[in-house]
Amino acid sequence: MKSRFNEDKTIEDYIDNVNVGTIHSFCLDLIQKRRNLIGINNDLVLFENIADRQAVLRDVFQNNAEYFGLLNNQINPENF
Numbered sequence: 001m002k003s004r005f006n007e008d009k010t011i012e013d014y015i016d017n018v019n020v021g022t023i024h025s026f027c028l029d030l031i032q033k034r035r036n037l038i039g040i041n042n043d044l045v046l047f048e049n050i051a052d053r054q055a056v057l058r059d060v061f062q063n064n065a066e067y068f069g070l071l072n073n074q075i076n077p078e079n080f
Contacts, residue, residue, distance in 0.1 A: 019026060047053045061068045
């Protein structure tokens with residue numbers, strides 16, 4: 001998409017100031033560049049593949065009886 005802006009000579013001088021992408025890429029970029037301002041550590045990890053996400057969730061539920069009970073009882077976490 002940014003390449004389309006590059007073709008427009010009327011905005012050529014401003015193109016480096018434009019952030020074009022999905023909301024997900026915008027948020028990721030924001031977090032990575034400004035994490036210190038919002039209290040996120042430098043060791044932020046993104047779990048992009050499903051196997052990694054499942055492994056983390058399995059670990060959380062297996063190692064925390066309270067969360068495991070919520071899962072077993074299918075209690076809505078918002079009510080917790």
